[in-house]
Amino acid sequence: MEQEILEARISDAYGFIFEKPLISQMAIQGEYAKVPSGFTLMEPGETITSMPLLLTGSIKIMREDANGNELLLYYLERGDTCAMSMNCCLGNKKSEVIARAEEDTEIVRIPVNFMKDWLCEYDSWKTFVFDSYNSRLHEMLEIIDSIAFMNMDQRLYKYLHDKVKLTGSTTIHNTHQEIATELHTSRVVISRLLKKLEQKGGIELYRNKIEVLDF
């Protein structure tokens, strides 16, 4: 992709956060990549050499247990970056999570050495990195809370809520089984909780589809 175009694209998503010179640097040093829906960007054990800045689309960050079961941690959207990859970059550590594109996604990869240099050079970058850390840490704590106290109904509610916000649509195209997998529970439990929500009038249930009414 042309450098000027890339710079404009980065500016669209990050113009409010970063100063011009930094965005120019990003366009020069960063590597544009198009990631198709369902593509796995990163798996546990892989060494990370760059951190992604999301331009469009969304990426799921998940934890995996010994049996290959997945647990959704959080989503990355336009304007986000992955706190895990920052962590790995700075400490030269390996990934402990899975990152998979939820839809067709565009990213800019920033190589490790630049991300370090910019911490000293650009105040906005430092703020961005620390803010990202902070908000992800918060999200992780929420996950811990909900798992520790087994509040499956609250977790499901949050899941639906997040999904509506993420997609900008009140129609969720997922099977109960898919939701169950992401929340690391059984399909039966999800079906029952969804049914309860439907009876309360918050949602309508169809095959492969959930219509969210009351939010």
Next chain:
DNA sequence: ACATTAAGTGATT
């Protein structure tokens, strides 16, 4: 019409 897959339900742990 038949097979497959998604969703609903009661009972049990």
Next chain:
DNA sequence: AATCACTTAATGT
């Protein structure tokens, strides 16, 4: 909340 066993409903061939 999880699991099992079974039913019902929707969809594809």
